[in-house]
Amino acid sequence: MRSKRWLAVLASALAIAAAGGCERTPATGPAPSRAPDVHYEPTPHSVVTEMLKLAQVGANDIVYDLGCGDGRIVIAAVKALGARGVCVDIDPLRITESRANAQHAGVAERILFLNQDLFETDIADATVVTLFLGPSVNLKLRPKLWRELKPGVRVVSYVHDMGEWQPQESRNVEGARGPRKLFLWLVPADRTLAPE
Numbered sequence: 001m002r003s004k005r006w007l008a009v010l011a012s013a014l015a016i017a018a019a020g021g022c023e024r025t026p027a028t029g030p031a032p033s034r035a036p037d038v039h040y041e042p043t044p045h046s047v048v049t050e051m052l053k054l055a056q057v058g059a060n061d062i063v064y065d066l067g068c069g070d071g072r073i074v075i076a077a078v079k080a081l082g083a084r085g086v087c088v089d090i091d092p093l094r095i096t097e098s099r100a101n102a103q104h105a106g107v108a109e110r111i112l113f114l115n116q117d118l119f120e121t122d123i124a125d126a127t128v129v130t131l132f133l134g135p136s137v138n139l140k141l142r143p144k145l146w147r148e149l150k151p152g153v154r155v156v157s158y159v160h161d162m163g164e165w166q167p168q169e170s171r172n173v174e175g176a177r178g179p180r181k182l183f184l185w186l187v188p189a190d191r192t193l194a195p196e
């Protein structure tokens, strides 16, 4: 009985790996309060470094990763650049994983872990926001970014743009499955410029 269950888990894991690794990893534990808006897929570490460079993250920053997965972006910002961070994920398994990774890296005390729907997170004190979500989620999130973030806050997105909100800068990077884009926006002081 037990070995049958493990075989089913293994078969499902192999199917996910074959499909490209962006489905939720099968695991036991508390379920998310609702289905995540996008499946888990980590940003390659080399791209994380580029994201933090593009946002010019430094020791005075508070970096929010909205949908933080295993916490790698925030952990790198804290460990390598001396920032503080907030790791937000709707999936409790990801938060458990992030916290364990941060503890392993020795930076957990400089990171706040929030098992929340990112649309409900208070992001007002962010100085940098990192995203690897999806095109429609980015568009849905855009008004919240404009409403809650202070002028000059840097928003960096891997792969997906923000529709009519034109980036300040974009860069080509090598993703896990080929060339991808990174985008950087600065939140403007003039909120009347907000795209519809």
Ligand SMILES: C[S@@+](CC[C@H](N)C(=O)[O-])C[C@H]1O[C@@H](n2cnc3c(N)ncnc32)[C@H](O)[C@@H]1O
Pocket: 035, 036, 037, 038, 039, 040, 041, 042, 043, 065, 066, 067, 068, 069, 070, 071, 072, 073, 088, 089, 090, 091, 094, 116, 117, 118, 119, 131, 132, 133
């Ligand atoms: C593509 S992964 C990116 C993970 C991480 N940011 C990275 O770049 O390595 C997207 C993450 O967003 C989380 N997520 C999806 N919808 C969410 C929501 N509404 N609120 C919070 N987290 C969400 C998923 O659980 C998943 O861990």
